Amino acid sequence: MTTPLHIGFIPLVDAAALIVAVDKGFAAAEGLDVTLVREVSWSNVRDKLNIGLFDAAHLLAPVAIASSLGLGHVKVPIVAPFNLGLNGNAITVSPALHADLIREIDGDRFDPMVTALALARVVAKRKRIGAEPLTFGMTFPFSTHNYQLRFWMAAGGVDPDEDVRLVVLPPPYMVDSLAKGHVDAFCVGAPWNSIAVDLGIGQILHFASDILVRAAEKVLAIRQSWSEKNPELVAALVRAASRAAEFIEHPENRAEAARILAQPEHVGVAADVIQRTLDGRLKISPDGTIRESGRYLLVGREEAGRPDPTQAAWLYAQMVRWGQTSISRDALETAKAVFRPELYDAALGKRAGSDPGPTGSFGAFAGPAFDPDDIAGYLASLAVSKRAR
Amino acid sequence: MSAEQSPKIVIVDESPIRAAILEEGLREAGFTGVVHISEMQSLLARIYALDPDIILIDLENPSRDVLEQMFQVSRAVRRPIAMFVDQSDAASIQASVDAGVSAYIVDGLKKERIKPILDLCVSRFNAFSRLQDELDRTKSALEDRKVIDRAKGILMKLKGLTEDEAYVLLRSTAMREKKKISEIAQSIITASEMLK
Numbered sequence: 142m143t144t145p146l147h148i149g150f151i152p153l154v155d156a157a158a159l160i161v162a163v164d165k166g167f168a169a170a171e172g173l174d175v176t177l178v179r180e181v182s183w184s185n186v187r188d189k190l191n192i193g194l195f196d197a198a199h200l201l202a203p204v205a206i207a208s209s210l211g212l213g214h215v216k217v218p219i220v221a222p223f224n225l226g227l228n229g230n231a232i233t234v235s236p237a238l239h240a241d242l243i244r245e246i247d248g249d250r251f252d253p254m255v256t257a258l259a260l261a262r263v264v265a266k267r268k269r270i271g272a273e274p275l276t277f278g279m280t281f282p283f284s285t286h287n288y289q290l291r292f293w294m295a296a297g298g299v300d301p302d303e304d305v306r307l308v309v310l311p312p313p314y315m316v317d318s319l320a321k322g323h324v325d326a327f328c329v330g331a332p333w334n335s336i337a338v339d340l341g342i343g344q345i346l347h348f349a350s351d352i353l354v355r356a357a358e359k360v361l362a363i364r365q366s367w368s369e370k371n372p373e374l375v376a377a378l379v380r381a382a383s384r385a386a387e388f389i390e391h392p393e394n395r396a397e398a399a400r401i402l403a404q405p406e407h408v409g410v411a412a413d414v415i416q417r418t419l420d421g422r423l424k425i426s427p428d429g430t431i432r433e434s435g436r437y438l439l440v441g442r443e444e445a446g447r448p449d450p451t452q453a454a455w456l457y458a459q460m461v462r463w464g465q466t467s468i469s470r471d472a473l474e475t476a477k478a479v480f481r482p483e484l485y486d487a488a489l490g491k492r493a494g495s496d497p498g499p500t501g502s503f504g505a506f507a508g509p510a511f512d513p514d515d516i517a518g519y520l521a522s523l524a525v526s527k528r529a530r
Numbered sequence: 531m532s533a534e535q536s537p538k539i540v541i542v543d544e545s546p547i548r549a550a551i552l553e554e555g556l557r558e559a560g561f562t563g564v565v566h567i568s569e570m571q572s573l574l575a576r577i578y579a580l581d582p583d584i585i586l587i588d589l590e591n592p593s594r595d596v597l598e599q600m601f602q603v604s605r606a607v608r609r610p611i612a613m614f615v616d617q618s619d620a621a622s623i624q625a626s627v628d629a630g631v632s633a634y635i636v637d638g639l640k641k642e643r644i645k646p647i648l649d650l651c652v653s654r655f656n657a658f659s660r661l662q663d664e665l666d667r668t669k670s671a672l673e674d675r676k677v678i679d680r681a682k683g684i685l686m687k688l689k690g691l692t693e694d695e696a697y698v699l700l701r702s703t704a705m706r707e708k709k710k711i712s713e714i715a716q717s718i719i720t721a722s723e724m725l726k
Contacts, residue, residue, distance in 0.1 A: 182594040188632070192624055213598065281595055308574070309599040311592030323571065 143174040144374060149186045150177055150199035152408045153312065154331035154418045155226030155359045157398060157440055159199055160408075162385035164401045170384075171377035179406065182311060183281045190362060191217040197378060199225055200362035203283040203456045206476045209365075210457075212466050213282065218475075220368050221360035222484035223379045225386075227445045229358050229418070229438035230286055230349035231334040232293070234326040235319055236427075238263070238275065239344040251432075253351045253506045257297025264304050277301075278310040278318060278327035285358050286328040288459040289349045295525035296507035301463075302527055319343050330358070331418035331438060332410050338424050339414065345425035350436040354504025357452035357480070368484070379446075379488035386441030395419050448480035454513035455503060462520050464527035473516060537583035537643065538563040542573065544591060548658045552586070555654045561647065574599065584644065585634040586651055589627065597634055622648065629655040674712035681715030684722045 150156040160177065162168045168175045180186045183201055187208060190198040205219040234242065243250070245259035264275065279286040291301040301307055310318055315333050318324045320342045327333075328349070337343030349356065361382055368375045389398045399416035402408045408415060417423050421437035424430065439445035457476035461468045485491070503511055509522045520526055539561055543549040549566045556564050567576055570593045577585065577600075587594055622645070626632060629652040635644055678700065685696040700718075704711045 181590060181592040184594045184598055184632070185589050188623075188627055192627060194627065282599055309596045311595055313592060314570070 143169070143172050145174045145176065146196040146374070146378070147176050147178055147194065148197045148199070149180050149189055149195040151180055151183065151186060151312070153199075153359075154402060154408060154415055155229045155438065155440065156199040156408070157389050157402055157419070158223075158225050158382045158386040158446075159361070160385075161389055161398055161401055162381040165385065165388060167384040167388070168378075168381040171381045173374070173377055173381060175381075177407075183284075187214070190219070190364065191215060193364070193367075196363070196367060196374075198362045199359055201281055201284050202357040202360045202452070203285060203288070203460070204281065205360055205362045206453055206456055206479050207283040207460070207465075209475055209479050210466065210472055212460065218365035219362050219479055220365045220481050220484070221362055221448050221479055222368070222375055222481045222488065223361040223382050224357055224446050224448055225359040225361055225382065225440070227355055227358055227439040227443075228348070228350045228353075228436060229330050230289060230328055231331075231345050231423070231437075232290065232326060232328045232347045232349070233319070233334045233337050233343040234346045235322070235324075235342070236344060238325045239346065241266075242346070251347075251351060253293055253347055254296060256346060257293050257299070257507075259297075260294055261297040261299050264299050268304075274305050275325045276306040276308060276323070278308055278315050278324040278329070280312055280329055281309060282465065283460070285349070285356055285456070286330070288456070288463075289352050289356070290328045291459070291463060292505070292507075293347070293352050295523070298524065300525050316340065316342070332408065332414045335414050335417055335423055336410065338427060341427040344427070345423060345432070348423075348432075348434055348437050350434060352506055354436060355439075355452075356503065357449065357456070360448065360480075375484060376488035379485055383441070383446050383489060386446055389419065390441040392420075447485050448482050450477035450480045450482070451511075451513050452503075453477045453480040454516070455511055458511070458513075458516045458519060461516065462523065462526045468517060468520075473513075477513070536560065536562045537639065537647075538580065539565070539584045539586065539647070540577060540580055540582040541566045542570075542577075542585060542587040542591060542593065542597075544568055544570070545588070545658075548588065548655070551658050551661075552651060552654045555650050556647070559646070559650055570596075573597075583636050583639055584647060586647075587632055587634070588655070589630045589632055594632060600634070625652050629653075630659070631655045674710075674715075677712050677719065678715045681718040684718055688722075 148159060150159055163175045163177055183204055186198050186200055187204055189195045191208065205221050207213060209218045241263045242256060242259045245262040246255055248255040250256065277290055279290055290307065294301055299305060312329050312333050315327045315329050316337045319327060319337055334345050338345060361378065363375060388394050395416055399412040399419060402415045403410060403412035418438055421434045423432055423437065425432045453476045454473060457473055460466045466472065509519060512519055539556060541549050541552055541564065546568060553564050553566055565580055567573065573593055573596050585597065587597060626648060631651045633648050681700060682693055682696040685691055685699060686693060700711050700714055704714045
């Protein structure tokens with residue numbers, strides 16, 4: 142007997158494991174009859190998951206945590222037994238801002254500290270001449286995009302709340318907003334950075350993996366109550382997504398995966414653009430410059446699928462850092478408990494405690510090492526912070 | 531806002547017809563301060579300028595995420611805004627999501643004042659969907675009709691049939707093939723174009 146499930150997603154490349162799991166029959170092989178529902182906003186995905194219209198969803202990792210903490214919205218505990226993707230975002234800037242940054246850059250232009258300091262000089266110069274503050278687009282208040290942008294600019298001494306404007310923009314509007322000059326830069330997931338470059342209106346300044354080597358981006362999100370009632374279904378979903386992630390990971394399957402994602406009911410952009418992001422081989426400039434990185438987007442690779450509670454703690458620390466919530470031991474524990482490696486291990490028959498090496502290391506380009514047991518100390522050592530007092 | 535005044539309501543909707551239907555409903559119910567925003571560019575700036583008590587937005591609108599930014603601590607926000615959710619009333623949340631509308635309110639506005647507005651929204655959104663369905667059905671019936679007429683013409687010309695005979699042939703073929711008459715008609719048109 143097959144179980145019908147409704148799963149919401151946003152048309153982005155990091156929904157790949159879910160889309161491929163359905164399209165290639167990995168979900169069906171687990172006895173799941175999945176209907177994927179394409180959504181237009183993260184708010185919709187969150188609300189439909191919360192009220193039970195969706196059984197599971199492709200969700201921003203920080204939204205899963207915010208929902209569990211009741212931040213900005215109803216408190217509905219969410220669990221994440223699988224990471225759909227790590228990394229995958231990029232910061233794209235307008236040609237004008239890129240030229241300004243290049244003039245100020247002193248060192249390696251792929252070093253985020255170098256560009257953050259250059260940004261600080263551009264911001265200072267604009268202040269002196271009375272120019273409008275720079276505007277940066279990101280996808281959601283509780284998003285890695287928001288935190289990555291903030292982490293990067295704050296390291297250079299730019300206060301993201303005082304010195305620039307950060308605005309939420311739906312991903313499909315990013316490129317148009319950059320073209321029209323409503324924003325000077327944005328941080329968004331694939332494929333939107335590549336599309337801006339292809340149109341000749343943007344330059345990819347950084348892969349988000351330059352800022353943090355390993356960042357939980359999208360999770361497979363499930364209501365905690367539902368997961369407790371349906372442990373077999375959760376395990377089946379994790380297995381299906383995991384098999385799909387493995388499939389995508391094989392280079393010889395990439396073209397097929399890209400074709401599946403390209404379909405209009407999925408992501409709906411050209412397959413070659415999608416494949417570039419899966420391969421981590423991106424055109425970063427309208428002049429055709431290519432940059433490769435094995436870390437651009439991790440789906441399945443390097444145990445990317447296994448949720449890491451330390452990642453959840455890091456995301457919670459960002460919420461505290463930027464004044465979205467206050468610090469508390471209970472909240473930290475709640476946040477960490479959203480990420481469920483034990484559900485992942487159980488589903489895939491892995492030994493409990495067989496912790497893979499690279500997880501837990503963020504590889505942040507700046508700041509002190511992150512200590513999930515001393516978030517207050519970690520935050521106190523960062524210069525720019527908006528901690529609620 | 532004083533308690534007796536009609537709250538200021540902003541409707542964010544790219545569909546002018548649906549917005550008009552909702553606006554009319556609200557006015558009839560005595561809510562006079564209603565403003566419709568259809569342009570999503572600089573949405574937040576417009577909302578801040580209007581300083582509404584209640585914001586209604588359709589769920590097909592990607593800009594819903596933009597509104598979520600209003601929950602954040604920001605100097606730009608004069609009054610804190612929250613999404614209207616009543617934890618004790620799951621049915622009303624369900625009804626509004628089903629209808630495709632979501633409400634944001636300033637903190638402190640009383641629940642009794644919002645509930646009738648949200649109920650009205652839900653019923654008007656549902657009415658709009660029904661209207662849309664009806665329109666779609668009428669449109670496709672009209673399209674079918676055109677296709678069938680063309681196919682009849684082709685059959686009459688090629689096989690020397692009367693109009694009635696042509697129709698009977700279409701209908702009996704459709705029944706035999708378990709297809710819609712319009713589908714058979716479309717394949718006749720396609721075939722005749724290929725054989726031209």
